[in-house]
Amino acid sequence: MAETHPHTGDRLHRRGLMFILSSPSGAGKTSIARAILESDDEISPSISATTRAPRPGEVDGKDYYFVSQPEFDRMAEENEFYEWAHVFGKSYGTPKAAIREALKQGRDFLFDIDWQGTQQLSQKAGTDVVRVFILPPSLDELQRRLIGRGTDSEKIIASRMARAQAEISHWDSYDYVVVNEDFDACLQEVRQILCAERLKRVRQTGLIPFVRELLKEEDEE
Amino acid sequence: MAETHPHTGDRLHRRGLMFILSSPSGAGKTSIARAILESDDEISPSISATTRAPRPGEVDGKDYYFVSQPEFDRMAEENEFYEWAHVFGKSYGTPKAAIREALKQGRDFLFDIDWQGTQQLSQKAGTDVVRVFILPPSLDELQRRLIGRGTDSEKIIASRMARAQAEISHWDSYDYVVVNEDFDACLQEVRQILCAERLKRVRQTGLIPFVRELLKEEDEE
Numbered sequence: 001m002a003e004t005h006p007h008t009g010d011r012l013h014r015r016g017l018m019f020i021l022s023s024p025s026g027a028g029k030t031s032i033a034r035a036i037l038e039s040d041d042e043i044s045p046s047i048s049a050t051t052r053a054p055r056p057g058e059v060d061g062k063d064y065y066f067v068s069q070p071e072f073d074r075m076a077e078e079n080e081f082y083e084w085a086h087v088f089g090k091s092y093g094t095p096k097a098a099i100r101e102a103l104k105q106g107r108d109f110l111f112d113i114d115w116q117g118t119q120q121l122s123q124k125a126g127t128d129v130v131r132v133f134i135l136p137p138s139l140d141e142l143q144r145r146l147i148g149r150g151t152d153s154e155k156i157i158a159s160r161m162a163r164a165q166a167e168i169s170h171w172d173s174y175d176y177v178v179v180n181e182d183f184d185a186c187l188q189e190v191r192q193i194l195c196a197e198r199l200k201r202v203r204q205t206g207l208i209p210f211v212r213e214l215l216k217e218e219d220e221e
Numbered sequence: 222m223a224e225t226h227p228h229t230g231d232r233l234h235r236r237g238l239m240f241i242l243s244s245p246s247g248a249g250k251t252s253i254a255r256a257i258l259e260s261d262d263e264i265s266p267s268i269s270a271t272t273r274a275p276r277p278g279e280v281d282g283k284d285y286y287f288v289s290q291p292e293f294d295r296m297a298e299e300n301e302f303y304e305w306a307h308v309f310g311k312s313y314g315t316p317k318a319a320i321r322e323a324l325k326q327g328r329d330f331l332f333d334i335d336w337q338g339t340q341q342l343s344q345k346a347g348t349d350v351v352r353v354f355i356l357p358p359s360l361d362e363l364q365r366r367l368i369g370r371g372t373d374s375e376k377i378i379a380s381r382m383a384r385a386q387a388e389i390s391h392w393d394s395y396d397y398v399v400v401n402e403d404f405d406a407c408l409q410e411v412r413q414i415l416c417a418e419r420l421k422r423v424r425q426t427g428l429i430p431f432v433r434e435l436l437k438e439e440d441e442e
Contacts, residue, residue, distance in 0.1 A: 011400065135428070139435055168435055176420045177428055179232065189420055196417030199397045199410055207356070207398055214360055214389055 013206030016103040017197055018125055019043065020111045020118050020174075021190070023134035024164030026145045028180040032134065033112050035187050036194065043108040043194070046099065049075065052090040065095065083113070083120030094121070103128060108194070115170035122173075130197045132190060133174035137181040139164075234427030237324040238418055239346055240264065241332045241339050241395075242411070244355035245385030247366045249401040253355065254333050256408050257415065264329035264415070267320065270296065273311040286316065304334070304341030315342070324349060329415070336391035343394075351418045353411060354395035358402040360385070 023029040037045055049065040051072050060066050067075070072091045076084055084093030094117075099109055111121065122129050136142040142164055146157050171177060176193050180186040197203070244250040258266055270286040272293050281287045288296070293312045297305055305314030315338075320330055332342065343350050357363040363385055367378050392398060397414050401407040422428070 133422070135432070135435070165436055168432060171428075171432055172422065174422055176417070177422045177425055178420055179428075179431075189416070192413045193417045193420060195410070196397070196414045199399055199414060201354075201393065201395055201398045204398055207392075207400075210400075211356070211389060211392055214356070215386055 011206045011210035014106050014198060015128070015203045015205050016042075016105070016107045016109065017203060018046075018099070018103070018109050018111060018121065018129045019194055019197075020113060020121065020129060020131045021134060022112075022114055022118055022131070022167070022170075022174065023180075024136065024142065024167040025160055026142045026149075026164065027134045027136040028145075028183060028186065029112060029134050031183065032180070032187055032190055033110055036190065037110060040191075040194070042106070042198075043110050044102075046094055046109040046111045048092050049081075049095050050090060050092045052092075082124050083117045085117065096124075108198075115167060115173065119173065127202055130176075130193070131174040132176045132178065132193055133171045134186065134190075135168065135171065135177060135179045136164075137179055232427045232431035235327050235419060236349070236424045236426050237263075237326070237328045237330065238424060239267075239320070239324070239330050239332060239342065239350045240415055240418075241334060241342065241350060241352045242355060243334060243336055243339055243352070243388070243391075243395065244401070245357065245363065245388040246381055247363045247370075247385065248355045248357040249366075249404060249407065250333060250355050252404065253401070253408055253411055254331055257411065258331060261412075261415070263327070263419075264331050265323075267315055267330040267332045269313050270302075270316050271311060271313045303345050304338045306338065317345075329419075336388060336394065340394065348423055351397075351414070352395040353397045353399065353414055354392045355407065355411075356389065356392065356398060356400045357385075358400055 021029050021033055033045075037043060047061070047063070047065060049067050049072060051067060051069045054060065054064070054066050058064065069091065072084075072093065075081060075095065076091075076093065080096055081093035082096055082099070084091060086092075094111070094113075102109070111117070113121070118131055122131065136145075139161070143157065143161060146152060146160055152160065178186050178189045178193075201207070242250050242254055254266075258264060268282070268284070268286060270288050270293060272288060272290045275281065275285070275287050279285065279287075290312065293305075293314065296302060296316065297312075297314065301317055302314035303317055303320070305312060307313075315332070315334075323330070332338070334342070339352055343352065357366075360382070364378065364382060367373060367381055373381065399407050399410045399414075418424070
């Protein structure tokens with residue numbers, strides 16, 4: 001973000017973006033997200049506020065913002081979340097404040113959220129949002145991956161499969177779709193989307209003064 | 222385009238796109254376009270119709286479609302061009318017919334046109350169009366490149382510089398902007414844009430039957 005030019009200032013400065021990855025559980029979204037976050041230092045995970053208790057090792061302000069229910073309710077009421085939801089009696093939400101400032105500085109955020117969160121975020125964040133849906137190559141393969149984890153009972157896997165289909169049915173509200181048949185190919189596609197989106201004119205705020213200088217220079221000659 | 226799946230058919234099938242590269246003369250657009258066309262076999266140059274005479278070595282249907290003025294006028298009148306213009310007494314236009322069919326088959330087309338052609342094309346081709354503007358790193362550098370060609374007089378270079386600024390002033394009607402400071406970096410950015418745009422949901426027509434199968438499979442189990 002720091003390359004400058006004597007005449008033109010910081011033409012590489014750009015507005016950050018909100019990069020949403022959604023997929024049914026088991027389609028590989030979490031591994032893709034981790035690989036992106038580890039290899040790209042312009043993007044950070046979005047940090048949710050939650051009313052659930054911290055688990056051992058979880059750090060406030062890093063894993064989550066841990067807040068009380070009254071505080072969460074106040075934030076929801078005062079429109080301080082991009083999106084929020086109640087899940088199993090606990091509340092989760094994405095606070096606007098920190099993200100809004102960082103976007104101006106050119107920081108990107110990765111969101112690992114479902115179609116409902118995506119819909120709320122899109123309504124509130126407009127062109128800052130880039131929505132990517134990851135599809136499994138087949139339902140058989142999805143089921144194999146869920147079984148392969150070895151953590152879930154048959155019954156839970158059946159319910160995950162049903163939820164997966166419900167999630168997939170919303171694929172058409174996303175900007176981009178990638179099929180995770182091969183992890184490396186899928187990761188490369190997701191990276192290309194992220195890099196291309198950074199080149200969108202509307203994000204490249206540093207080009208506005210740069211082009212102004214380009215158009216002025218000749219008048220002076 | 223040919224990978225198929227027993228259940229899902231050709232999920233990689235997609236609608237082609239119209240990839241526009243514009244820049245002031247000397248910003249490197251022609252070299253970028255050539256490098257893309259040589260390395261990517263899903264994209265072809267768009268072929269214009271023109272009323273000017275073929276130059277030695279030019280092949281009808283490859284370099285241009287050479288047509289008579291009455292034929293050109295008829296095509297313009299019957300709305301058979303995406304865009305057309307008169308330049309120095311000769312007419313140039315992009316015929317719709319061949320492109321329209323090929324887009325359905327998943328072929329992309331590269332357009333090396335100015336902002337006026339881009340505007341006409343956008344109006345007629347909607348979401349099939351992807352617009353990329355290439356900026357020079359500075360006007361000094363642009364002038365150096367024009368002088369470096371060694372083909373133009375001082376007077377012609379001055380008029381090219383004025384035209385360059387007029388072209389640059391339309392940078393904000395493009396979807397993406399790249400600065401050609403370093404050829405390889407610029408080429409990589411243009412390639413990323415092309416690859417990402419191919420992953421847009423609206424182009425991935427092969428995913429419609431694929432997802433339909435994903436949603437059906439489980440019902441049958």
